[in-house]
Every structure is written in structure tokens, then in C-alpha cells.
Amino acid sequence: MAEQNNAIYLDYHSTTPVDARVVDAMLPYLRENFGNPASRSHAFGWTAKAAVDLAREQVAQLLGAQPREVVFTSGATESDNLALAGVAARYRHSGTHIITSQIEHKAVLDPASALEKRGFQVTRLPVGADGIVDPEAVREAIRPDTILCSIMMANNEVGTIQPVAHIGRICKEMGVFFHCDAAQAMGRVPVSVKDAAIDLLSLSAHKMYGPKGIGALYIRRGRPWLRLEPLILGGGHESGLRSGTLPVHQIVGMGVAASLAGEELALGHELERQQRLRDRLLEEITNGLDKVHVNGSMEHRLVNNLNISFDFVDAEALMLAMPQLAVSSGSACTSATMEPSHVLMAMGYSRERAASSIRFGLGRFTTESDISRAVELVVGCVPRLRELSPFYRPAP
Numbered sequence: 001m002a003e004q005n006n007a008i009y010l011d012y013h014s015t016t017p018v019d020a021r022v023v024d025a026m027l028p029y030l031r032e033n034f035g036n037p038a039s040r041s042h043a044f045g046w047t048a049k050a051a052v053d054l055a056r057e058q059v060a061q062l063l064g065a066q067p068r069e070v071v072f073t074s075g076a077t078e079s080d081n082l083a084l085a086g087v088a089a090r091y092r093h094s095g096t097h098i099i100t101s102q103i104e105h106k107a108v109l110d111p112a113s114a115l116e117k118r119g120f121q122v123t124r125l126p127v128g129a130d131g132i133v134d135p136e137a138v139r140e141a142i143r144p145d146t147i148l149c150s151i152m153m154a155n156n157e158v159g160t161i162q163p164v165a166h167i168g169r170i171c172k173e174m175g176v177f178f179h180c181d182a183a184q185a186m187g188r189v190p191v192s193v194k195d196a197a198i199d200l201l202s203l204s205a206h207k208m209y210g211p212k213g214i215g216a217l218y219i220r221r222g223r224p225w226l227r228l229e230p231l232i233l234g235g236g237h238e239s240g241l242r243s244g245t246l247p248v249h250q251i252v253g254m255g256v257a258a259s260l261a262g263e264e265l266a267l268g269h270e271l272e273r274q275q276r277l278r279d280r281l282l283e284e285i286t287n288g289l290d291k292v293h294v295n296g297s298m299e300h301r302l303v304n305n306l307n308i309s310f311d312f313v314d315a316e317a318l319m320l321a322m323p324q325l326a327v328s329s330g331s332a333c334t335s336a337t338m339e340p341s342h343v344l345m346a347m348g349y350s351r352e353r354a355a356s357s358i359r360f361g362l363g364r365f366t367t368e369s370d371i372s373r374a375v376e377l378v379v380g381c382v383p384r385l386r387e388l389s390p391f392y393r394p395a396p
């Protein structure tokens with residue numbers, strides 16, 4: 001095991017460190033301000049309620065939403081489940097068809113499969129080698145009994161940014177609810193739920209320098225009415241949509257993380273810095289190695305993402321060869337299964353290419369020296385592994 005302190009962290013899609021400003025804001029809500037926001041009869045409760053109200057405003061502001069449209073959950077997995085199962089249960093009488101894509105996170109794909117077992121039909125749209133869903137394919141897939149379309153804003157493996165505003169317009173025009181998993185996009189892509197005609201949007205705090213175990217689901221209010229059946233009952237918190245005592249410190253952390261993300265987006269230079277570092281990483285790897293392929297569109301991609309395949313190299317072996325570099329092969333959320341990435345397979349790549357792919361995720365605390373060290377490790381290890389491959393012939 002490598003010493004974590006000396007390691008280079010380039011796995012920001014898996015999770016991000018909690019920003020020190022977020023930690024500082026959270027601490028008083030673990031110490032003196034420990035009240036329950038549902039306690040209406042004393043100051044402890046009022047203080048907690050005021051903190052939750054502020055955080056709800058901060059999250060809403062990042063989305064261009066109203067605070068009452070934000071429901072706190074335990075993370076994007078729960079938000080995705082609530083969106084899919086909640087709409088399905090409520091609108092079963094209007095239709096039983098759901099559209100999604102083959103490159104969604106398992107937090108969408110698994111609830112969709114569970115609904116299929118309960119009599120719903122699911123269309124999983126394919127993508128091209130660029131990793132992008134074609135909005136016209138959404139239009140063509142819509143049937144009279146379609147109730148929901150769920151397409152992510154940015155993919156967690158290849159970082160491709162989906163044309164969600166276009167998809168949102170089509171769904172609105174055709175009277176289908178539109179859910180968008182924005183866990184990877186928040187703070188990296190400007191989002192306006194109103195402009196993109198998004199009805200439901202999932203968020204996770206730990207992907208944007210907030211704590212783990214807290215997320216939110218944006219649920220549009222107003223006409224045409226959208227109602228969800230809750231997954232968790234008991235107490236009627238969060239307008240009855242998500243019962244359970246609110247984790248105030250987590251919520252405060254998410255609020256501050258959202259407001260920092262909004263500032264970063266507005267200023268722009270931090271995201272430009274990450275993009276420069278990401279482009280430098282790609283350039284120096286491709287200068288140092290042949291037979292390297294970028295997976296997915298470079299044009300419509302999160303500024304902090306790079307996903308590349310190294311011919312004749314097994315990604316797991318490469319990661320073992322450089323334990324000082326924290327990166328991921330496929331998706332950290334599904335790598336336990338050791339299946340080739342469903343995203344890369346959906347993009348039409350071979351099993352070999354998928355098995356030789358590494359995802360680099362940069363972030364707020366990535367430095368120039370992290371990139372230099374990462375390049376040195378990758379460019380040093382790949383040729384050694386290739387020499388072990390019976391199929392590899394070095395370029396003459």
C-alpha cells in the first residue's frame with residue numbers, strides 16, 4: 001500500500017476532498033448548534049431551521065431554482081431512485097414507458113431495471129463513439145405512454161456533456177417529464193433548470209467539495225403539475241417527500257459547497273486552470289507514448305476529465321504498477337464487479353479498449369506538480385507493461 005500522504009489524487013469523479021471552508025461552516029452544527037430543525041418550540045430548533053433554510057437557498061441558487069423546489073436526500077443515488085420510482089408510482093395510470101441512455105450511472109440504470117420487473121418498459125438509448133446522446137433519438141423514442149426521460153448532464157466516466165437543454169425542450173414539447181442526473185456537472189457546467197426545461201435534477205455534495213451522505217433532488221413546482229410518490233415515509237419531512245430528521249451539519253456543508261461552486265463558475269479562472277492542467281496531462285502523455293486513445297468527445301467534455309486507453313496495457317495492472325497515483329479504471333462505483341465499463345461498451349469500443357482505459361479526474365486542489373508526477377509515472381510504467389504483452393510490437 002502506498003502512503004496516502006505522498007499519493008497524487010486524480011480521482012475527483014469518485015469523490016472530492018471537503019473544502020476547508022465547508023468543514024469550518026459545518027463544525028458549529030456538530031457542536032453547539034445541534035438542534036433539530038423540526039423542533040418548533042425553542043431556539044435550538046430555530047437556529048437549525050435557519051441554517052437549513054439558508055442552505056436550501058444556496059443550493060437553489062446554483063440551479064436557478066426556488067428554495068422550495070429543493071428536497072434534501074442522502075445523495076445522488078437516492079435522488080435518482082426517488083425521481084424514477086417516484087414518477088413511476090405516481091403516473092403509472094398515464095403510462096409505463098421510460099426512456100434513459102445506456103451510459104447512465106447505475107443509480108439510474110438499476111432503478112430503471114427494477115421498474116421493468118414491475119411491468120414498465122424501458123428504452124435505453126445508445127450513444128456513438130463520442131459518448132453523446134442524440135436528442136432526436138429521444139424524440140423518436142417517445143411514445144404516447146412515455147412518462148419520463150432520464151438523461152445525465154455529464155458522464156462520470158468519460159465526462160461527456162449531454163445536450164440536456166435540447167432534450168429538455170423535446171420532452172417539454174411532447175409532455176414527458178425530464179430527469180437529469182447532474183452529480184458530476186454541478187459547479188463545472190452552468191446549469192439553469194428553467195432554461196433547460198428540467199423537471200427533476202439529482203445532486204450530490206461530495207462531488208463538489210462537500211460532505212458525503214448528502215444530496216438533493218430538484219423537483220419543479222408549478223404547472224404542469226409534477227408529483228412524486230415518496231420512497232421513505234415517516235414524519236413528513238421535506239414536504240412529505242423524504243422523511244427523516246434532517247442532518248443539519250451535512251446540509252450546511254452542501255449549501256456552502258454549492259455557493260463556492262457558484263462563485264467558481266462565475267469567476268471562471270479555476271475551471272480554466274483545471275482545463276489547462278488536463279490538456280497538459282493529455283499532451284505530455286501522448287508526447288511520451290504511442291498507441292494512446294482518448295475515449296469520447298474532447299469538445300463536449302467536463303474540463304476536469306480525461307479518459308484514455310493505452311493499447312496492450314491492462315488498466316488494473318497499470319494502476320497496481322503506480323500505487324502512488326489515485327486514478328480509476330472504468331467507474332469507481334462499479335469497479336467492484338470487474339466488468340468492462342458499460343459506458344465504454346455502449347460507445348462501441350472493444351472489451352480490450354475498455355479494459356485498458358484509465359479515468360483521470362482533476363479538481364480544485366490539483367497542482368502543476370501533481371500533473372508532472374502523474375505523467376512521469378504513466379509514461380514510465382506503460383512501456384514496461386507493454387513489454388510483457390505478447391502482442392505488442394514497438395513502433396519501428
Ligand SMILES: Cc1ncc(COP(=O)(O)O)c(C=O)c1O
Binds near residue numbers: 014078105183203
Ligand atoms: C453521475 C452520478 N450519479 C450518481 C452518483 C451517485 O452519487 P452518490 O454517491 O451521491 O450517491 C454518482 C457517483 O459516482 C455519479 O457520478
